Amino acid sequence: MSTPMSAKRFLDALRDEGLSVVQVGEWSTHNRNHKGPWGPVHGVMIHHTVTRGTANTVRLCRDGHANLPGPLCHGVIAKDGKVHLVGFGRANHAGAGDDDVLRAVIAEKALPRDDEASTDGNRHFYGFECENLGDGEDPWPAVQLEAIAKAAAAVCRVHDWTHRSVIGHLEWQPGKVDPRGFTMASMRERVADLLR
Numbered sequence: 227m228s229t230p231m232s233a234k235r236f237l238d239a240l241r242d243e244g245l246s247v248v249q250v251g252e253w254s255t256h257n258r259n260h261k262g263p264w265g266p267v268h269g270v271m272i273h274h275t276v277t278r279g280t281a282n283t284v285r286l287c288r289d290g291h292a293n294l295p296g297p298l299c300h301g302v303i304a305k306d307g308k309v310h311l312v313g314f315g316r317a318n319h320a321g322a323g324d325d326d327v328l329r330a331v332i333a334e335k336a337l338p339r340d341d342e343a344s345t346d347g348n349r350h351f352y353g354f355e356c357e358n359l360g361d362g363e364d365p366w367p368a369v370q371l372e373a374i375a376k377a378a379a380a381v382c383r384v385h386d387w388t389h390r391s392v393i394g395h396l397e398w399q400p401g402k403v404d405p406r407g408f409t410m411a412s413m414r415e416r417v418a419d420l421l422r
């Protein structure tokens with residue numbers, strides 16, 4: 227079990243990992259903590275946005291939309307590898323997922339198939355939204371994939387987690403397909419390399 231780190235620690239951890247970070251507005255206090263619990267935290271969740279254009283993507287992830295108020299994650303990882311911080315605390319990114327998966331993440335074991343939406347994920351996961359159309363054709367630039375690995379590794383380092391604490395939305399919530407275009411197994415390998 228881990229208490230969420232502070233916003234300052236989050237920012238420092240990302241920078242210490244060598245990432246270029248953009249702070250968007252009052253990101254450190256922009257959250258959904260008034261709607262539910264934040265923490266204990268158990269892992270990092272990776273998403274794709276199904277959007278085109280960084281400015282538009284960052285705005286959407288910060289503000290959300292009519293049916294889903296923002297923030298929709300903590301950091302937006304753009305195609306150029308920059309990490310835009312849009313919120314910190316409880317965020318609308320993970321939704322309801324599988325409690326068996328959560329148990330596996332906590333134990334840092336291989337993940338079971340996600341076939342239940344029984345558990346509040348927004349409480350337990352840091353979230354990174356990655357700019358991509360999610361159609362399986364939109365390319366993932368090398369610099370963006372590297373940034374995703376570094377962002378995940380940065381969080382794992384603070385909490386003393388392994389690469390097994392990094393999961394994709396598709397591994398959490400039945401019906402989700404993100405991220406699409408790379409495998410989470412390959413991404414976890416990259417995180418493991420960074421943490422070695």
Ligand SMILES: [Zn+2]
Pocket residue numbers: 272273274319395402404
């Ligand atoms: Zn997602």
